[in-house]
Amino acid sequence: MFENIGMYARVAAFIFALAGEEIRLIAGGIVTRQQARWFGSTASEDRKLNIVIVGASFAGHQVARIIANNLPPRSPYRVVVVEPSSHFVFTWVLPRYCVAKGHEHKAFVPYGGYTDAAPDGAVRWIKDRVVSVTRESVELQDSKEVIPYSHLVIATGSNVKHGLPSRVHETEKSAGMKLLQEMQHDIERSKDLVVVGGGAAGVEVATDAKAKYPDKKVTLVHSRNALMHRFGEKLQVAALQGTEKLGVEVILEDRVVGRDEDSKTVHLKSGRELECDVLINCVGQKPSSDLIAQLSPTSISTTGHIKVRPTLQVEGDGFSNIYACGDVADTKTPNPNARSASRQAVVVARNILQEAQGRLPDNIYENHWGDGVIKLTLGLDRSVGYIGDDKSGLLFESREKAEELMAANCWRHMGKKPYEDDTKLP
Numbered sequence: 001m002f003e004n005i006g007m008y009a010r011v012a013a014f015i016f017a018l019a020g021e022e023i024r025l026i027a028g029g030i031v032t033r034q035q036a037r038w039f040g041s042t043a044s045e046d047r048k049l050n051i052v053i054v055g056a057s058f059a060g061h062q063v064a065r066i067i068a069n070n071l072p073p074r075s076p077y078r079v080v081v082v083e084p085s086s087h088f089v090f091t092w093v094l095p096r097y098c099v100a101k102g103h104e105h106k107a108f109v110p111y112g113g114y115t116d117a118a119p120d121g122a123v124r125w126i127k128d129r130v131v132s133v134t135r136e137s138v139e140l141q142d143s144k145e146v147i148p149y150s151h152l153v154i155a156t157g158s159n160v161k162h163g164l165p166s167r168v169h170e171t172e173k174s175a176g177m178k179l180l181q182e183m184q185h186d187i188e189r190s191k192d193l194v195v196v197g198g199g200a201a202g203v204e205v206a207t208d209a210k211a212k213y214p215d216k217k218v219t220l221v222h223s224r225n226a227l228m229h230r231f232g233e234k235l236q237v238a239a240l241q242g243t244e245k246l247g248v249e250v251i252l253e254d255r256v257v258g259r260d261e262d263s264k265t266v267h268l269k270s271g272r273e274l275e276c277d278v279l280i281n282c283v284g285q286k287p288s289s290d291l292i293a294q295l296s297p298t299s300i301s302t303t304g305h306i307k308v309r310p311t312l313q314v315e316g317d318g319f320s321n322i323y324a325c326g327d328v329a330d331t332k333t334p335n336p337n338a339r340s341a342s343r344q345a346v347v348v349a350r351n352i353l354q355e356a357q358g359r360l361p362d363n364i365y366e367n368h369w370g371d372g373v374i375k376l377t378l379g380l381d382r383s384v385g386y387i388g389d390d391k392s393g394l395l396f397e398s399r400e401k402a403e404e405l406m407a408a409n410c411w412r413h414m415g416k417k418p419y420e421d422d423t424k425l426p
């Protein structure tokens with residue numbers, strides 16, 4: 001019991017610290033906008049120093065938001081964001097929207113909620129992809145433009161080969177929605193569904209599919225000895241019980257090594273064969289660190305992440321003006337997630353703001369026990385929340401009322417009214 005009281009106190013302290021940080025950021029933005037109103041702000045073309053941010057998901061978007069709203073309006077610096085996606089993709093709901101119909105549009109949040117409010121000239125937003133990086137500039141894929149930078153932020157996250165249910169391999173909202181609808185259709189028509197990977201995406205898509213279509217055979221294959229193996233035992237047990245209770249067959253310590261589409265079977269390493277007309281792959285997430293790997297191979301860790309100093313500057317000679325944060329950075333975060341990505345973004349933004357004012361960057365990132373928070377759905381109307389690490393943690397069971405999950409909160413978090421999107425879709 002005393003152990004739990006201690007953990008609740010740690011959770012409360014963590015939430016207060018996050019809230020305090022958010023209030024400081026909002027207050028800073030209000031002051032900057034007021035200054036811009038009184039004294040005007042430097043036009044974009046007159047700001048000769050570019051702070052280039054590559055990727056605008058949880059990490060990159062937060063860096064852009066903070067710097068753009070806190071740079072002095074007369075600053076010679078401007079934020080240049082390069083992001084290929086037309087919308088912010090809310091990854092957390094993707095497994096659910098691969099099964100439940102009619103919510104697809106909610107996973108794609110229009111950008112601009114905060115960056116549009118920054119003083120004039122503070123932000124240039126480019127819908128493109130960075131293909132290469134030198135010590136002075138980045139090159140874009142479509143426009144071929146070469147953009148010089150004073151500071152560079154790599155926030156390219158991670159990716160998977162197979163796309164959904166973990167990532168959307170399209171850059172336009174309409175095409176992304178179509179991919180989700182196709183997967184819903186595949187799952188609906190399947191008789192024997194095999195899901196590979198017992199992390200969050202695998203557990204969620206398998207339990208949602210079985211809850212929505214109880215007559216289907218759903219099998220979840222995982223190579224480790226427990227589902228959600230990166231988390232504490234309480235969550236591992238809850239995940240297994242919740243999954244099996246719905247009637248999903250869970251196969252642990254085995255892996256899919258081959259598939260025969262004609263006979264509609266998959267082969268497992270153990271020699272076992274499973275009937276399978278639809279296979280959903282939820283494994284193989286890798287950091288998207290290619291840009292730095294080309295520039296400085298020694299700055300990449302054995303796991304493929306970008307090595308960083310505590311200030312989140314990239315390790316290596318002469319890289320003090322290049323930062324990395326989020327899933328791509330080697331921060332030793334036990335379970336990289338949006339919360340830790342966002343906290344890292346604050347460190348990066350604060351350090352760059354210090355440098356832009358001629359000071360040395362001294363904000364450092366440290367992992368926190370509270371970052372290991374996760375909400376895992378176990379079917380369409382049940383979930384478990386877990387906060388902690390692989391040794392100790394708190395588990396909360398709850399009923400889920402909204403099939404769309406927390407998409408509306410994400411829209412508000414991005415400064416947008418759910419689900420008003422006036423972006424012109426192609």
Ligand SMILES: Cc1cc2nc3c(=O)[nH]c(=O)nc-3n(C[C@H](O)[C@H](O)[C@H](O)COP(=O)(O)OP(=O)(O)OC[C@H]3O[C@@H](n4cnc5c(N)ncnc54)[C@H](O)[C@@H]3O)c2cc1C
Binds near residue numbers: 157159325336341375
């Ligand atoms: C299915 C799923 C469910 C999840 N659920 C949760 C959850 O419940 N809670 C939680 O906290 N976390 C959750 N996560 C983890 C969370 O989504 C990630 O930790 C978070 O997205 C990391 O953010 P990021 O900004 O580092 O990278 P990413 O989200 O991976 O984004 C990287 C961005 O960089 C862009 N990019 C990549 N390469 C380039 C380039 N060359 N040029 C320009 N742009 C580029 C991409 O388009 C993308 O927008 C979940 C993840 C998945 C996959």
